[in-house]
Amino acid sequence: MIPLNYYLALSALLFTIGVVGVLTRRNVIIVFMCIELMLNSVNLSLIGFSAFRGDATGQILVFFVMVVAAAEAAVGLAIIIAVFRNKQTVNIDEINILKW
Amino acid sequence: MVDLIAYVVLLPLFGFLFNGLLGARIRSEKVVGMVGSGVVGLSFLLAGLIFFHMLALPVEERPQVVHMFRWISAGTLETQVAFLVDQLSILMVLIVTGVGFIIHVYSIGYMRGDPGYWRFFSYMNLFIVAMLVLVLADNFLLFFVGWEGVGLCSYLLIGFWYDKRFEKATTSDAANKAFIVNRVGDFGFLVAMLLIYVTFGSLNFGSVFARANALSVGETSLILITLLLLIGATGKSAQIPLFVWLPDAMAGPTPVSALIHAATMVTAGVYMIARCSILFALAPATMGIVAVVGALTAVFAASIGLVQNGIKKILAYSTISQLGYMFLAMGVGAFTAGMFHLLTHAFFKALLFLGAGAVIHAMQEEEDIQRMGGLKQHLPTTYKTFVVAALAIAGIPPLSGFFSKDEILWNAFNQGSWFLWLMGALGAVLTAFYMFRLVVLTFEGSPRYDPAKVHPHEAPKTMTVPLIVLAVLSVIGGFFGIPYSLGGGNLLGQWLEPTFAGASEIMRLPTPEVHAIEYVLMFFSVALAAVGIYGAWKVYLKRKELLPRLVSQYQRVYDLLWNKYYVDEIYDVSIVVPTFKVSEKLLWRGLDVLVIDGAVNGIARVISIVSMVSRRVQVGVAQTYAIVFVFGIVMILAWLIL
Numbered sequence: 001m002i003p004l005n006y007y008l009a010l011s012a013l014l015f016t017i018g019v020v021g022v023l024t025r026r027n028v029i030i031v032f033m034c035i036e037l038m039l040n041s042v043n044l045s046l047i048g049f050s051a052f053r054g055d056a057t058g059q060i061l062v063f064f065v066m067v068v069a070a071a072e073a074a075v076g077l078a079i080i081i082a083v084f085r086n087k088q089t090v091n092i093d094e095i096n097i098l099k100w
Numbered sequence: 101m102v103d104l105i106a107y108v109v110l111l112p113l114f115g116f117l118f119n120g121l122l123g124a125r126i127r128s129e130k131v132v133g134m135v136g137s138g139v140v141g142l143s144f145l146l147a148g149l150i151f152f153h154m155l156a157l158p159v160e161e162r163p164q165v166v167h168m169f170r171w172i173s174a175g176t177l178e179t180q181v182a183f184l185v186d187q188l189s190i191l192m193v194l195i196v197t198g199v200g201f202i203i204h205v206y207s208i209g210y211m212r213g214d215p216g217y218w219r220f221f222s223y224m225n226l227f228i229v230a231m232l233v234l235v236l237a238d239n240f241l242l243f244f245v246g247w248e249g250v251g252l253c254s255y256l257l258i259g260f261w262y263d264k265r266f267e268k269a270t271t272s273d274a275a276n277k278a279f280i281v282n283r284v285g286d287f288g289f290l291v292a293m294l295l296i297y298v299t300f301g302s303l304n305f306g307s308v309f310a311r312a313n314a315l316s317v318g319e320t321s322l323i324l325i326t327l328l329l330l331i332g333a334t335g336k337s338a339q340i341p342l343f344v345w346l347p348d349a350m351a352g353p354t355p356v357s358a359l360i361h362a363a364t365m366v367t368a369g370v371y372m373i374a375r376c377s378i379l380f381a382l383a384p385a386t387m388g389i390v391a392v393v394g395a396l397t398a399v400f401a402a403s404i405g406l407v408q409n410g411i412k413k414i415l416a417y418s419t420i421s422q423l424g425y426m427f428l429a430m431g432v433g434a435f436t437a438g439m440f441h442l443l444t445h446a447f448f449k450a451l452l453f454l455g456a457g458a459v460i461h462a463m464q465e466e467e468d469i470q471r472m473g474g475l476k477q478h479l480p481t482t483y484k485t486f487v488v489a490a491l492a493i494a495g496i497p498p499l500s501g502f503f504s505k506d507e508i509l510w511n512a513f514n515q516g517s518w519f520l521w522l523m524g525a526l527g528a529v530l531t532a533f534y535m536f537r538l539v540v541l542t543f544e545g546s547p548r549y550d551p552a553k554v555h556p557h558e559a560p561k562t563m564t565v566p567l568i569v570l571a572v573l574s575v576i577g578g579f580f581g582i583p584y585s586l587g588g589g590n591l592l593g594q595w596l597e598p599t600f601a602g603a604s605e606i607m608r609l610p611t612p613e614v615h616a617i618e619y620v621l622m623f624f625s626v627a628l629a630a631v632g633i634y635g636a637w638k639v640y641l642k643r644k645e646l647l648p649r650l651v652s653q654y655q656r657v658y659d660l661l662w663n664k665y666y667v668d669e670i671y672d673v674s675i676v677v678p679t680f681k682v683s684e685k686l687l688w689r690g691l692d693v694l695v696i697d698g699a700v701n702g703i704a705r706v707i708s709i710v711s712m713v714s715r716r717v718q719v720g721v722a723q724t725y726a727i728v729f730v731f732g733i734v735m736i737l738a739w740l741i742l
Contacts, residue, residue, distance in 0.1 A: 019730060023723055024723075031723075092721070092722060092723060093721060095722070096719065096721045098720045099719055
């Protein structure tokens with residue numbers, strides 16, 4: 001039996017990688033993937049707790065998160081395609097029209 | 101039976117709604133006029149039924165309260181819409197609906213062809229509603245609704261011909277003046293009402309008067325309340341110092357002057373004092389002021405009436421003067437006498453105004469009596485009825501004015517002082533003089549108008565019949581109150597006695613045993629009236645050469661009277677102009693433009709400057725936002741954990 005701390009450490013590591021990726025990478029697709037990474041790191045900690053406590057609620061919640069994440073991935077990719085068609089770029093620094 | 105009182109109020113309300121909403125579509129003057137006056141006539145009949153029903157009841161069962169619905173319930177304040185039907189209010193209801201009905205019928209003829217025919221009748225009906233609410237209210241708040249309602253209708257009707265010029269301004273200015281001067285009085289009334297609530301914890305007439313009885317005579321709070329009520333009364337009833345609006349109120353159509361500014365609305369102040377007789381009786385100091393205000397107004401207004409030339413203007417000053425008599429009566433505690441004069445005055449003053457309306461009608465809107473004369477052969481009915489009214493107001497027995505005015509003078513002497521009596525008597529001789537000056541200049545002598553242009557003609561039946569009815573009432577109206585000393589039963593006095601019993605008990609007025617002085621005074625006042633009439637007849641008809649001599653001899657006095665003691669000018673200089681100046685210079689350009697606008701615009705400017713700087717924060721790069729985001733979360737987490 002792997003102790004709970006291992007799961008949580010992995011989850012925190014994945015989450016941090018996701019955050020750093022979101023903040024530092026310029027490619028929208030990579031930023032997007034990093035967001036997915038953050039989501040799944042949270043899923044991991046949920047499952048870890050679920051197994052630790054012998055309670056299925058956490059696992060059920062994870063299924064819901066995955067369903068929502070799938071839908072969100074579809075919408076997100078569609079937005080990226082739409083932006084690319086308009087601006088011919090996926091560089092996030094160049095997508096900066098949302099300002100004064 | 102007494103519950104029918106609701107319909108007395110609702111019928112004119114229906115007339116108001118009918119004419120107000122549908123009148124413009126109907127286009128038939130006949131329907132509008134019939135509905136407008138019909139509802140008031142029906143109201144009068146119902147009120148008459150109630151009156152006779154009350155007459156059959158034993159005295160102690162006569163006053164009844166008819167509850168309609170609960171109006172305001174907030175904390176300890178509980179106000180009902182309820183009508184107090186007692187001897188005093190039913191008398192007023194009969195006067196308002198009775199005289200109102202006659203004047204409505206007269207208006208059918210007088211207003212013929214006016215583009216605002218339906219508007220006129222709906223306003224008039226609304227006025228009747230408001231006046232009935234006023235006289236029937238069983239608490240101060242509902243009373244105030246009626247009080248303001250009649251003020252509103254007065255305003256609407258003075259400015260009825262809003263595009264017409266009136267003296268130096270327009271009728272709208274006259275309407276504004278009436279409304280604003282009345283607001284001064286209304287303010288007094290409002291404060292009085294608040295004080296009453298604070299002092300007695302209720303606004304209901306019954307409980308206020310019952311609780312007031314427990315206080316001692318001359319209590320400061322009572323004197324303050326009654327003084328404030330008096331301010332309200334001087335506004336509505338056109339007494340010194342707030343009388344200036346009434347002469348200008350003549351800008352309205354003549355039936356309006358007859359109904360609102362002579363017979364009913366202006367007596368609201370007198371009615372209010374009569375209604376609150378217990379409060380006033382408990383404040384002897386205020387009573388003294390009421391009497392003095394009344395006596396001074398009676399002489400003051402009558403003296404102005406001596407030299408004016410506008411036919412309605414003279415009658416307006418006459419009204420102010422007669423209202424002064426009523427105040428004098430109230431002030432010496434002769435509430436019955438005051439109400440009696442209110443009743444007879446409603447008859448003969450309405451008649452005078454309607455007669456004046458017929459004259460103006462015949463002279464094609466000419467109001468200057470210097471350009472009339474010799475109208476008696478053209479307007480025989482008007483002439484006869486007008487003379488009856490003039491004799492009545494002058495106090496010639498056995499016409500109504502004699503009995504009521506004499507009762508006031510006698511009470512002023514008996515319960516007041518010789519000074520009050522002297523002022524009253526002086527007013528009486530002036531009244532007789534200016535009334536007959538008016539009669540002589542209008543109807544007697546030779547024409548001073550251009551007969552080629554003006555062809556005077558008698559008014560139509562709808563106008564002359566009301567004149568005749570009112571003339572009959574002016575003759576017999578006094579018989580309701582023939583004093584005991586003349587062998588009469590003083591029916592009105594007996595009828596009203598229970599209403600004023602409380603006040604009389606507090607005041608403990610002397611009841612004279614000997615009538616000798618009363619007879620002397622009576623003879624004296626009739627003699628004075630005769631002198632006044634003879635004087636007017638002599639100066640204006642028989643020996644016209646006397647007039648210029650008199651005028652030049654007393655030029656100063658004449659100028660003073662002609663300019664109405666410069667009261668309007670004094671008010672202009674001391675109140676109106678400073679108010680305008682302060683409003684413009686200080687309140688508008690100072691307070692409004694600089695302070696308020698400055699504050700509002702200043703805040704807007706500060707915000708826009710701050711925004712100019714702070715909007716630079718938004719760079720549009722999503723990752724910058726995300727960094728701030730993460731930083732924030734970290735900070736919050738750190739704060740939660742540590």
